[in-house]
Amino acid sequence: MAEANLLQDPLRFERRVPPCAVVIFGANGDLTKRKLIPALYRLAYERRLSPSFAVIGNSRTAMSDEDFRSKMRESVEKFLEDSPFEEALWEDFSKKLFYLAGDISKDDLYQQLGAKLQEVSGTFQTQGNTLFYLSTQPSHYEPIVEGLGKAGLNKGAGWTRLVVEKPFGHSLSTAKTLNDNIQKVFPESSVYRIDHYLGKETVQNILAFRFGNGIFEPVWNRRFIDHIQITAAESIGVEGRGGYYQESGALRDMIQNHLLQVMSTIAMEPPATYESNAVRDERAKLLRSIRVPKPHEAPLVAVAGQYGPAKVGGEDLPGFRQEQGVDPQSRTDTYAAVTFWVDNWRWAGVPFYIRSGKRLPKRVSDIAVFFKQPPLNLFGDQSLRPNMLIVRIQPEEGISLRFLSKQPGPGMQLRPVSMDFNYGSSFGMRTPTAYETLLVDAMIGDATLYTRQDMVEASWRAVQPILDHWETAPFDFPNYDAGSWGPRDSDAMLARNGHVWRIP
Ligand code: BG6
Numbered sequence: 185m186a187e188a189n190l191l192q193d194p195l196r197f198e199r200r201v202p203p204c205a206v207v208i209f210g211a212n213g214d215l216t217k218r219k220l221i222p223a224l225y226r227l228a229y230e231r232r233l234s235p236s237f238a239v240i241g242n243s244r245t246a247m248s249d250e251d252f253r254s255k256m257r258e259s260v261e262k263f264l265e266d267s268p269f270e271e272a273l274w275e276d277f278s279k280k281l282f283y284l285a286g287d288i289s290k291d292d293l294y295q296q297l298g299a300k301l302q303e304v305s306g307t308f309q310t311q312g313n314t315l316f317y318l319s320t321q322p323s324h325y326e327p328i329v330e331g332l333g334k335a336g337l338n339k340g341a342g343w344t345r346l347v348v349e350k351p352f353g354h355s356l357s358t359a360k361t362l363n364d365n366i367q368k369v370f371p372e373s374s375v376y377r378i379d380h381y382l383g384k385e386t387v388q389n390i391l392a393f394r395f396g397n398g399i400f401e402p403v404w405n406r407r408f409i410d411h412i413q414i415t416a417a418e419s420i421g422v423e424g425r426g427g428y429y430q431e432s433g434a435l436r437d438m439i440q441n442h443l444l445q446v447m448s449t450i451a452m453e454p455p456a457t458y459e460s461n462a463v464r465d466e467r468a469k470l471l472r473s474i475r476v477p478k479p480h481e482a483p484l485v486a487v488a489g490q491y492g493p494a495k496v497g498g499e500d501l502p503g504f505r506q507e508q509g510v511d512p513q514s515r516t517d518t519y520a521a522v523t524f525w526v527d528n529w530r531w532a533g534v535p536f537y538i539r540s541g542k543r544l545p546k547r548v549s550d551i552a553v554f555f556k557q558p559p560l561n562l563f564g565d566q567s568l569r570p571n572m573l574i575v576r577i578q579p580e581e582g583i584s585l586r587f588l589s590k591q592p593g594p595g596m597q598l599r600p601v602s603m604d605f606n607y608g609s610s611f612g613m614r615t616p617t618a619y620e621t622l623l624v625d626a627m628i629g630d631a632t633l634y635t636r637q638d639m640v641e642a643s644w645r646a647v648q649p650i651l652d653h654w655e656t657a658p659f660d661f662p663n664y665d666a667g668s669w670g671p672r673d674s675d676a677m678l679a680r681n682g683h684v685w686r687i688p
Contacts, residue, residue: 201227201627203236204313204342205304207297209288209328210320211241211252215349217259219380220319221281223619225260228277229267232624236311238280238304240297243320244287252283266614280308288320288328294335301337312341315626318348321428326365333369347376347626350441351432352635355651356644363637376626377640381442382449382633383618383625385607386577390449390551391463393575393583401454403555405530410570411681412450413537413552414443415688416577417544421491421501421666422518426509429542435488435520435647435654438540444471444643445635446577447536450551451526460632464639471642473528482653484680489519489671491543492662501543501666515659518542521674522650523681535681539674543666548688549577569600572686581615582606 206224208216227233241252257278261269284300286293305312316332318325325348332338332346346366353359366375381387394400403409416438422429429437448467455462477485493503505512519541526536555571572586584602591597607615625633663671669687678685 201232201234201237201624202313203234203309203311204315204627205238205240205301205308205310206315206317206623206627207240207242207301208317208319209242209324210318211283212243212245212247212255213319215319216241217255218263219617219619220317220623221256222260222264223617223623225274225277226264226267226617226620227624229270229273236309238282238308238310240282240284240300240304242284242286242288242293242297244285246285247283249281249283253278253281256281265617288324288331291331291334294331294337298335298337301340305341310342314340314342314344316344316346318346322351322354325362329366329369338369338374343374343629344370345374345376345626345629346370347378349378351436352377352441352640353644354431354436356641356648359640359644363640372637373631375637376631377635377637378622379441379445379635380618380622381577382445382635383622384577385615385621386575386581387446387449388621388633389583390446390575391458395454406532406534408555409534410554410556411535411537411683412447412554413686414446414450414539414550415552415686416443416540416549417546417669417688418540418542419544419547419667421543422504422507422510424508426507429518430510430514430516433488433517433520434540434542435486435517435522435651439520439522439538440643440647441635441640443538443540444474444646445639446551447524447538448639450553450575451531451536453530458632460630461636463632464636468636468638468642470526470528471639471646473526473531474642474646475525475527476645477649479649479653482650483657485523485677486650486653487519487521487671487674487677488517488654488657488659489521489541489664489674490514490516490659490661491518491541491664491666494665494667496667503662503666504542505662515654515661517654519544519664519670519674521670521677522647523677524646535683537678537683537685539670539685541664541670544669545667546688547579550688551575551577552686552688554683563596563598566598568598580606581608 208220210216284296301314304310318328338344353362448470452466452470455466490504494501504510504518505514521539524536553573557568557570561568574584576582583605586600586602588598589601591599622633
């Protein structure tokens with residue numbers, strides 16, 4: 185549906201999914217198991233999928249439809265959070281799951297896929313609408329797209345769309361090349377680059393919070409905000425993904441994509457309408473306004489860390505270099521912290537500190553907005569802690585506003601208190617996972633929560649000088665203990681601006 189029509193469609197906010205087939209490349213992989221099939225099953229459970237629906241999974245492993253179905257059943261039972269498994273529903277859902285083994289570098293696979301798509305279109309009336317989902321290792325993206333193009337599968341009787349998992353490129357230049365190659369086959373309007381952080385309810389709610397209310401936006405700028413901290417901490421290590429992670433590292437894995445998208449949401453200008461390209465234009469504009477550090481500035485605005493072994497709660501945790509699949513001399517960052525400056529009228533002079541790491545003390549992602557102090561302290565020499573707004577992305581999703589209050593009793597002693605909004609108690613309902621939201625959006629054709637090429641390039645541009653510097657920087661790794669809040673240099677980076685990391 186053209187974007188203008190979509191905007192006028194009264195069903196848009198109801199999210200009614202049209203008939204379609206979903207083709208998953210990498211169907212034997214972790215993401216399919218943990219996220220995609222459980223999300224699709226959950227959508228079926230909520231009766232949100234069209235009855236005219238089918239999935240075709242592909243990978244190299246030989247498997248029958250039945251083998252695939254029973255593997256997927258195990259995954260759904262294991263990974264589906266908080267929804268009961270319904271035997272009758274599974275029966276119906278699993279009949280729509282098919283499997284096609286084949287090598288993505290062989291033309292033959294795409295011929296067979298074309299025939300299979302025809303077949304499911306006939307059986308399930310999917311009307312030739314097809315969503316191709318790239319969930320393979322990134323080096324397979326280009327051959328798959330080329331194969332689809334050669335076989336003419338990029339154009340069908342209905343719509344065809346391509347969902348591309350992260351990472352989108354390994355650097356600015358590889359992201360551009362990947363895009364050029366994709367666009368030889370699929371136009372930008374059919375390309376859905378996924379960033380699952382944008383699908384999280386709490387991240388979407390930032391737009392509702394900022395632009396659905398009148399009271400916050402007037403103070404949302406350099407006049408009232410001192411600085412912003414964005415944290416995505418994980419207590420887990422690399423969990424069997426050592427090989428992938430060693431090539432990626434924290435800056436590429438979390439900051440270049442997820443956290444810069446979060447930052448763009450917190451800092452963008454109001455869009456003209458709540459329509460896909462209007463929202464993405466504003467995100468892109470913000471990302472383009474991030475100051476790109478000069479090579480000699482890179483060491484001042486970024487800190488890399490790598491965890492070493494430690495005993496945490498009586499348990500011996502290995503260091504990153506001791507993890508399976510990791511080079512014992514690895515120079516990969518398992519922690520990254522960056523100071524970003526936004527060169528626009530709203531944010532000039534306000535630092536955005538972003539950090540992410542593995543094996544930190546707990547799993548928490550949040551945004552802390554620190555407001556400026558009142559112009560005058562009337563209350564003696566008590567230090568006034570600044571007002572702070574915390575957007576808790578996960579867990580315990582919610583928003584808190586911290587302010588000072590008089591402590592009951594004689595005198596005028598001030599203490600911080602907070603006003604809290606909590607999703608659980610306010611709505612008392614389950615929040616959909618990011619993949620449920622994003623899959624529905626792709627099937628509907630709403631790309632608002634997907635990234636566009638200009639956004640991807642702008643965020644690579646912002647981190648590329650740091651990555652280049654880290655290629656040869658003299659790291660003294662490991663420089664933080666598993667279970668701690670990261671390397672000391674990270675504190676020093678904030679201290680240079682008179683700031684301190686908040687302990688979430
Ligand atoms: C993925 C990263 O994109 O996001 C992982 O590759 C990371 O390393 C994960 O663990 C974090 O996602 P979430 O939703 O658990 O915060």
